[in-house]
Amino acid sequence: MQTCDTQTTRIAPRTGVAFTLPKGAALTVIDPEGTQVSDLLAFAADDVREVISNGRTFDYEETIALTTGNRLWSNRSRVLLTIEEDTVGRHDFLLTPCSKDTFRHFYPDKPVHRGCFGNLAEALASWGITEDQIPVAFNCFMNVPVHGDGSIEVLPPPSRPGDRIVLRAQEDLVIGLTACSAYASNGGAFKPIDYRIDQGGEVPS
Amino acid sequence: MQTCDTQTTRIAPRTGVAFTLPKGAALTVIDPEGTQVSDLLAFAADDVREVISNGRTFDYEETIALTTGNRLWSNRSRVLLTIEEDTVGRHDFLLTPCSKDTFRHFYPDKPVHRGCFGNLAEALASWGITEDQIPVAFNCFMNVPVHGDGSIEVLPPPSRPGDRIVLRAQEDLVIGLTACSAYASNGGAFKPIDYRIDQGGEVPS
Numbered sequence: 001m002q003t004c005d006t007q008t009t010r011i012a013p014r015t016g017v018a019f020t021l022p023k024g025a026a027l028t029v030i031d032p033e034g035t036q037v038s039d040l041l042a043f044a045a046d047d048v049r050e051v052i053s054n055g056r057t058f059d060y061e062e063t064i065a066l067t068t069g070n071r072l073w074s075n076r077s078r079v080l081l082t083i084e085e086d087t088v089g090r091h092d093f094l095l096t097p098c099s100k101d102t103f104r105h106f107y108p109d110k111p112v113h114r115g116c117f118g119n120l121a122e123a124l125a126s127w128g129i130t131e132d133q134i135p136v137a138f139n140c141f142m143n144v145p146v147h148g149d150g151s152i153e154v155l156p157p158p159s160r161p162g163d164r165i166v167l168r169a170q171e172d173l174v175i176g177l178t179a180c181s182a183y184a185s186n187g188g189a190f191k192p193i194d195y196r197i198d199q200g201g202e203v204p205s
Numbered sequence: 206m207q208t209c210d211t212q213t214t215r216i217a218p219r220t221g222v223a224f225t226l227p228k229g230a231a232l233t234v235i236d237p238e239g240t241q242v243s244d245l246l247a248f249a250a251d252d253v254r255e256v257i258s259n260g261r262t263f264d265y266e267e268t269i270a271l272t273t274g275n276r277l278w279s280n281r282s283r284v285l286l287t288i289e290e291d292t293v294g295r296h297d298f299l300l301t302p303c304s305k306d307t308f309r310h311f312y313p314d315k316p317v318h319r320g321c322f323g324n325l326a327e328a329l330a331s332w333g334i335t336e337d338q339i340p341v342a343f344n345c346f347m348n349v350p351v352h353g354d355g356s357i358e359v360l361p362p363p364s365r366p367g368d369r370i371v372l373r374a375q376e377d378l379v380i381g382l383t384a385c386s387a388y389a390s391n392g393g394a395f396k397p398i399d400y401r402i403d404q405g406g407e408v409p410s
Contacts, residue, residue: 055259055301055341058357060310064299065355075337077306094269096260101282105265132280135340136260146351150270152263 007197011038013190016119016178018127020045021169024200026084028166029140029177029193031159036191037180039097039116039137041124042072042080045172048129050074052081054093054136064146066091072138072167080173085166088159092142094152097134098182107183116178124176137176140165142185154184212402216243218395221324221383223332225250226374229405231289233371234345234382234398236364241396242385244302244321244342246329247277247285250377253334255279257286259298259341269351271296277343277372285378290371293364297347299357302339303387312388321383329381342381345370347390359389 008030011017016039021027029038044050056073058064066072067089072081096102099117103110121131141157179193213235216222221244226232234243249255261278263269271277272294277286301307304322308315326336346362384398 049335049337053301053341055299059300059307062358063354063356064351075301075339077304077310094260095264096258096280099282102264105282130254132254134280136258146269146355148353149268150351151268153267 008194009196011177011179011193011195013179013192014113014119014181016116016123016176018123018174018176021173021175021197022199023169023172026166026168026198026200027175028164028196028198030162030164030195031141031157032161032194033191034159034161034163035157035189036159036193037142037157037185038140038193039120039178039180040140041120041134041137041176043127043129043174044074044080045174048127048133048174050076050078051133051135052138057093064093066093066138079170081167081169083165084168085164087163088141088157088165090141090143090158091165092139092144093136094144095136095139095142097137097178098180098185102182110183113181115181119178119181120176124174127174129174139185157185213399214401216382216384216398216400218384218397219318219324219386221321221328221381223325223328223379223381226378226380226402227404228374228377231371231373231403231405232380233369233401233403235367235369235400236346236362237366237399238396239364239366239368240362240394241364241398242347242362242390243345243398244325244383244385245345246325246339246342246381248332248334248379249279249285250379253332253338253379255281255283256338256340257343262298269298271298271343284375286372286374288370289373290369292368293346293362293370295346295348295363296370297344297349298341299349300341300344300347300359302342302383303385303390307387315388318386320386324383324386325381329379332379334379344390362390
């Protein structure tokens with residue numbers, strides 16, 4: 001008998017994966033140990049030049065604080081994902097995935113890591129997606145307050161063990177998903193990320 | 206004798222242009238009548254897959270409020286433009302250019318216009334730049350406050366007649382530039398935008 005556990009996939013610390021998510025399916029991104037970030041990208045499966053856009057999303061949703069009920073829009077003004085459940089209420093859609101360059105810039109005394117950017121690029125390469133096609137990711141659980149003067153800072157995520165966000169695919173998608181590699185975004189404690197896919201109405205009850 | 210006036214080019218209301226800007230040159234974007242927005246894009250001239258990125262810029266500059274001294278970074282983590290002068294101090298790098306889709310969404314009772322997005326796409330087409338390669342623009346003079354709860358709104362620009370921003374090219378660039386077409390971003394008064402190019406050290410004194 002299949003249990004919930006067997007449906008959950010673990011992303012090892014500082015790695016990333018890519019997979020298809022059919023229209024109607026729900027993707028649950030879980031922070032199993034707490035205080036970890038997961039960078040999420042979504043491309044239209046039938047034409048990967050269509051991809052989530054922070055600018056279109058901020059415009060249509062009229063907020064940068066995205067949570068239950070909000071939609072993630074593409075560069076072609078289509079809704080790719082809707083947020084159906086969110087036990088954290090804190091995510092970031094301002095900042096690009098960490099990369100070799102951001103490691104050199106922000107952590108000059110630390111070993112350079114290819115970061116979520118490199119992990120996403122490798123995971124997405126088999127769909128023909130290139131580095132230049134990687135936009136700002138929807139960074140689940142990432143805590144980036146915007147202060148009154150416009151300055152921003154990256155704080156540890158408020159997520160506790162088992163916290164999750166559930167996103168429903170509104171189109172057939174290719175998803176990229178990581179367990180974050182940067183120091184600032186997870187308080188320096190690199191941890192795994194879990195995810196689960198529930199197929200819309202096709203799941204046996 | 207060449208005067209300042211002959212060096213200034215006017216962008217007609219609700220239109221856009223594209224041009225090359227050599228490394229070292231300064232681009233001055235002027236709001237001649239006040240309360241108007243100009244969407245600005247910058248691509249690396251030798252490979253237009255490199256383009257300004259709001260996410261990389263917010264990350265490296267550690268602010269969403271960009272003004273004199275700030276730099277506009279590319280998706281490849283290079284500085285493409287630096288802001289050398291700014292008489293307004295209010296610009297937006299959160300929202301994508303207005304388009305047919307945003308007109309249908311925000312102004313359902315108004316005629317659909319192709320917007321800055323359509324104007325930029327047409328102007329940039331001769332450089333082989335496609336619609337899908339148009340990211341969030343740096344929206345000069347656009348007034349998009351972010352409230353404490355993360356919500357945003359689009360208010361009329363605070364720019365007065367003659368206000369300007371000066372950006373210096375750090376690489377050879379292709380620039381796209383508009384006089385904005387949307388109602389909300391300029392208080393419903395469609396106006397022109399002026400710009401001037403000063404060639405780095407090559408200008409005769």
